[in-house]
Amino acid sequence: MRQLKVLLSVIVALTFILVPTSSISNAATKTLYVHFINVGQGDSIYIKAPNGEDILIDGGNKDGSDVVAYLKKQKVKDIEVMIATHPDADHIGGLDEVLKAFPVKSVYAPRVGSTTQAYKDFLTAVKNKKLTIKVAKADVVLPIKGVSAKFVGPVKSYNTSDTNDWSAVLKVTYGKKSFLFTGDAETKAETDMVKAKKDLRADVLKVGHHGAKTSTSATLLKAVKPSYAVISVGKNSYGHPTSEVLNRLKSYKVKVFRTDKQGTIIATTNGTTLTFNVKPIY
């Protein structure tokens, strides 16, 4: 009997030791952060999930030093999920440097390649980390706790020259708030996702292809019904973002943020409320 009592008190003591106090204090302040990093003309989005896991979507156009510095400033130790939306240099350009700078658990990319040096550097960096690329396509779920993170595109295969339409499109939902990250998906891919009845509804839309008129179709906007849109764009000769897209967003009453005018845009949500570090520009 006495031995049983001792055993019980040991179990009680162990329970207290084994429940880390950090998990108790975190429970009240669980927050999802989405950083649309200002990388000039290109995309790089860093998501800090409520349980502390890190997702990086694309790595900008340059040598990656800007993204690495930004992540270090955010005290990122490792990256659970890296996503290369498609092989274009303004998206994967910096990912090799990020791979060199941080431990990375998984890399996702669509099943399309490129002959560019930037893409070769990316593949080499993945190989040097002894990682194999996981296929990013509709219905693939990311292993991130506390949120729903699921690819809703691409829903089919495209010509290898149409790399934009191959873009991995990710929907992240935390509580009542959701985000849609579209890479450079253009009208064809947008229409295919809508036709395939993918769940595209989101509070925040990362505008496709830096505001090119061949993306962010009315068909997509009707399905997403965003309250906010973020355009990741820098100095460019393509006329991004186009007045067509800005007008479409306006006609659907979407509030707009721009990295070229406002720098890095940070969205913060506890699953109920959603705030930004700056006010919408339109």
Ligand SMILES: [Zn+2]
């Ligand atoms: Zn792009």
